[in-house]
Amino acid sequence: MFGIDVRTARVVWTAALVLLGLYCIYTMRTTLLVMLFGVFFSYLVYPLFTLAQRACGLRVPRTLVLLVVFAAVASIIGLVGLLFGNQIVAEATNLGQQLPKLLQPGELERRLPLPAPLEPLRVRLGILLQHLLEGGTAQALPVVRGLGTSLFHAAGNLIYVVVVPIFSFLMILEAPWIESFLASLAQRPDGRLWSNVARGLNDVLSQYVRALALLVLATLVSYSVTLGLLGVPFTLLLAGLAAVLEIIPVFGPLIAALTIIAVAVFSGYGHVWWLVLFFAAYRIFQDYILNPWLMSEGVNVPAILVVFGLLAGDELAGVPGIFLSVPVIAALRMFAVQVRLHRAARLNAGGAAQG
Template identity: 50%
Template structure:
């Protein structure tokens, strides 16, 4: 009536609601980020909860077993922090204090270069000197800004408390929330969303646990190798590389750059051996360990990864970079599931029309 298309209106209304939801998420980015970290922490904890559930006596409530796991995990994190936190803080403080002096050293004159670059050594050294002079002027302000960032994070300790609390509630009530969400959907689309929810659950489970194991492997290998090589600030560099493993693609590259810069300007005499070790480890991790841990379902093309990292950096900074790959992988699942669902719906519709047409011809 009057050219009003109900189907088009529904699509416009749906697009408006999705846009409004994305706008609300952008406005409440801090809250959303806390919830996301709680979800990730839940996936890390849940295998231990499932293990305790298998041996839990029936008379013991499920909430008690979940609480026991969380208490043990938090206690372990506190013990690890107390054992290694002092050393980490000491190395970080010494590096920050010595950074201006390190940048002004004459180490660039002893920097080894391949033979084919020897004729360009003077130009390269001049460029390095200019960059060092610029960097030394910015070193102290940069350290000061990092300190302000740490103080700001310390002022938001409430978030560190909220993450395990929200994770506890998610594990306790996750199945209820899943059923409540699916109950809101009509029957035809419920099948589609059941598949999407299950696939995303498997995706996040694999992705989060794989990142944890990759980070621990990097911490162990880098820590042992750097200590044996005598690399300055070995523990600090190993921990930094392990944390940067949670940032896909860009994180490991940043870890390599930071390690080489700190090692060279701290006077480490064998940077090429260090680079060779890192290169071999990256080959092992990227082509053996990573595919084994990630398995299928988390594959995202390098083009989409780079685009996602750039978009995530623009939208959410470090948090956006951290979430780029799982968000792209989840969208990939949604699109593939929707394609299969609507293709099956069209086939069923065509089959019903053919059946109806055949009966009409037989009756005629």
Template identity: 50%
Template structure:
């Protein structure tokens, strides 16, 4: 009617709604980030809740068992932070105080051990390393200041620290009912599609978050024990940094290796080849044995897309955007795959009535036949 194509109108309206939704999400990214971390925390503690509920007496409410698990987990986190966090802070303080001396060009270059075949190039290599580290240090100072201000801002808004476990508690308690209510509002085809999508996302996020946590813990334990036994300087600090960097695909573990070798070398550690050999063996074990086993239920994402996602995530959300880039891309892939499968499963009559180029003409022809 009036030359107005309803199919084009639906496409334009869909693009407008999606764009508006993305804009609102970006505008509320700070609040949304708290919710996302609460979801991740929920996936971390949910296996413990399932374990408790298997042994929960029938007369004990489910809310009580959930609250008990949260109290135990938060207590353990505080104890671990008090035991290891203080030592990490002390090592970071000592490293920061010694860093100018370690990077001083007048330092004796012989303190940095090198393999025999690289001895003739010692001065050139160490000069290059010093230049790059000093340049990186200068560039890192403004970034560190921004991070410090962010930490101070977060510390001054402790409400967020309290909100994350509270939101996690409510999500675990109320999420099944919320999902059922939302799905009940949808028509049958959409309900089936989004039920499958939510189930896939649940499996993806639960496996991804728990796998990352286990990989990070494995790195922390293995690095701290091995570095301590080998006498590596700042062992616990380097292990803690490597554990945190495990949450950044590809780039994070590589940065942890470079940081450990450079700090150990400039601190006068004499067994760099032993350190590098251990790190390589651990990376091979993690990348080809532990990681595939833990990530077996995940959705594969192209390494190119991962790197692009890391860059886009850093631009949009900073450090948090880097952490969230991979699960977001995997979630988008799940939605697209499910939507495509649902479209292919539609009967021919439904397909002819909507997505084809001549869909509008076919609908008009069918209406004329019914009128006649």
């Protein structure tokens, strides 16, 4: 009547709704990030809750069992912090006090481990290393200031530390309702795809979060024991750093290994090659035995996509984007697989009906 094409109007309306949704997501990005970390925490706690519920049976209310489990998890975290937190802080303080002395040109030249053929180049290599460190320090200062600003901002929003476990508690408490909703959704012809997508997303995220937690724990224990036996200084601090960097695929373990070797060299540690052998052996065990065993086929992401996701995640959201890059790529991959399976099922159903 007014010369408006109905199909074009629908496309424009759909595009406007998508843009509005993206804008809302960007506006609420902090809240959504907190909720997402609550989901991740739920995947860590839920296996303990399942075991506790089986042990208690139906006699104990679900809410009471969940409260006991959360109290136990909080107690364990607090106990670990009391046992090792003070020592890690002391090691970090000690390293900070020794760094200015360790990075002096004379100290660098004296502590630099070199094979005999390169011994005549010790002075030149020491000067080159000093220039590299000075340039790296100048480039690192803005990053450190930005990190300090982020930490200050986070300290002013400590309410999120409370919101994450509360959201996780409520999510686990409402798990039966979520299951019944997905079951009812699967009964609808147009809802089977989204039900499968939701269940696949749950499988991917639960597998990834639990596997990542075990990998971090394995790194913390292995590095703590090995560095302690080898007599490397600042053992707990360096092991904790390696465990935290384990959440960053590809680059995290490499940065951790280089950092530990650098601290060991500048601290006068004399068995650096033992550290190199340990890192090589542990990465082979981690990447080819432990990681494939923990990660399912749906969670494993090709290396080229991992690198792309890390760079894109850093550009979009900084450190949280780096952390979320792999699960997001795995979720998108799972969604594409479910869409393909759904289309194949519809084609097979259509062919059977015609036959």
